[in-house]
Amino acid sequence: MTDFASLALRRELIDSAAARGFERMTPVQAQTLPAILAGADVLGQAETGSGKTAAFGFGLLNKLTVDPDRTQALVLCPTRELADQVGQALRQFAAPIANVKLVILCGGAPMRAQAQSLNQAPHIVVGTPGRILAHLRRGHLQVDALQTLVLDEADRMLDMGFIDDIQAIVGHLPAARQTLLFSATWPESIRDISARFQRDPKQITATRGDGPAQRITQIFHRVTEAEKLAVLERVLADSQRRQRGFAQALLFCNRRDDVDRVCRHLNNRGVSALALHGDREQRERDEVLLRFANQSCAVLVATDVAARGLDIPSLPLVVSVDLARDIETHTHRIGRTGRAGESGRAVSLCTPGERDRAERIAAAAGLRLNWAAWPDNDGAARAQPPMATLVIQGGRRDKLRPGDILGALTGEGGLDGHDVGKIEITTVxxxxxxxxxxxxxxxxxxxxxxxxxRRFRVSILGD
Structure with a gap:
């Protein structure tokens, strides 16, 4: 059975699944949710975009008690970007359940403001290991009633050196808890932490016949360094033609200064592009990701800081302007397209000195490397997004809700409902x-x- 109604889920979550358009469970949901709902620990291997957030999200929400206010679920993520996306998804899943409080705790935000948000214990906490541990050590976060611990993208957290922080966090948690560990790969280190933190876990590998390798078309173009920008424009123009209209693209460069250089070039050529890399302030990075996600930006140019945690369901094109430095990085890059059953294209631009690395990357994917001819067009990839992002200087602290904003936009604002896209509300x-x-x-x-x-300051983001 692949219908959510076939599970022992509370009625609010069945309604939530229907409201989100989840007609049937994905393989990872169908294989893990029965075990999660039965209270078992789960060690799950699943591809990015497979629906695992809903799997552990519905599981932890199913046993949540909103009264009293006690922290009952903790979700650890490797990056701020992924934590924000998981937190937003859980809020949406929990919408039919009254009074669920969720807090996101990550670096890059003031500790004091986060500590104040913990004065009334949230039911769910999502965050990165370092910041979660800091709040635990300061006594801001109380976890004596914790029921569920989730380690999301555990392999990435290990790669980033979080194992000591995770070990310290687990030391603060009740022994009688459910631990759910999800990883894209199962290296020996994952099995080691599973043995340390889990009790007789159900080991589940969720596969599907139309997985990423089948849904993503990989293309390799031979270029010189001087030809890259011209070929890139042709690739973008070809994508617009294939999509018969507006089509977004995610571009990867290996260096921050190259990200800025490519972004400037595209904007000068009439392509709406934004840059994302580690030199940006956290709020600026969040706003760049938000604009890309809500179609206020056509092209995102990034370093590999965006290779994990960026979830755009219908992203048709990923381009490695610089070939990835290793096979794993290449795999995570192309995994941003071909998600949620959609097809996608992954284009890699390779200089003569990168031929051997390109051969290894193709071999790892089971491909025979055939160099493709450049797209036959004039490179006129002028692409302006259909949406713009308004910033309202008021948020949850001001008791603003999405319905309030939508009502103002379609009332005095004079918009039709179809002119309004995503609404995201933060504290301020x-x-x-x-x-x-x-x-x-x-x-x-x-x-x-x-x-x-009430009057609020309103501006257009990026103007």
Whole structure:
């Protein structure tokens, strides 16, 4: 049975699955949820984009008790970007359950503000190991009632050197808990931490016949360094042609200065592009990802900081402007496309000195390396996104809800419902995707009319 209603789920979660358009369980959900709901520890291997967040999310929410206010679930993620996405997904899954409080704790945000958010214990905490451990050691986070620990993308956390922090965190947790460990790969180190932290786990490998290798078309172009930008424009123009309209793309460079250089070039050529790398402040990185996710940006140019944790369900194209340094990095890059059953294209630009590395990457994917001819077009890839992002200087602290903002936009704001995209609300501000052609007019109206009879500062992100 692959219907969520076939499981012993509380009615709110069955309704949530239906509201999210989850008609049937994915393989990872069908294989892991029965064991999770039965209270077993699970060691799960599943590809990125397979639906594992819903698997452990529905599992931990199913046994959640909103009264009293006690922290009952902890989800550890390797990066801030993934933690934000997991937190947002869990909030959406929990929407039909009244009064569920979730807090995201990651580096890059003030400790004091996070500590204040923990004064009333959240039911669910999602975060990165270092910041979670810091709050535990300071006594800000109380976990004596914890029921569920989730280690998401555990292999990546080990690669990033988090094992000592994870060990210390587990030392604060009740022994009588359920531990769910998900990993894309099962190296010996994963089995070691499973043996340390889990009790007789159910080992589940979720596979599907149309996995990433079948859904992603890989293309390799031979170029010189001087030819890269011209070929890149041809590749982007070809993607727009194939999609018959607006199509987003994620580009990877190995160096931060190359990210900025490629981003500037594309913007000068009429392609709406944003840059993402470690030199950016955390808030700026969050806003770049948000604009890409809500279609306020056509092209995201990034270092491998974005190779994990970026979840755009319908991303048709990934381009390695610089060939990945190793096979694992290449695998994670191309895994950003071909997600959730969609097909995708992964293009790699290879200089003559990278031929041997390209051969190894292709061999690891079971491919015979055939060099493709460059796309036959004029490289005119001018692409402007359909949406723009409004920033409202008010958030959850001001009791703003998505319904309040939507009502203001479709009322005094003068928009039709289809002109409004994603609405994301943080503690102090809200981000709203609206039709680009109407963004300035809507901004001006909201400044005058306000929301819930209150006036907020409103701007267009990036203007």
């Amino acid at each position: 501000r809200a981000y709203v995707a609206v039709a680009r052609s109407k963004a300035k007019a809507v901004r001006d109206r909201l400044r005058q009319s306000g929301i819930k009879k």
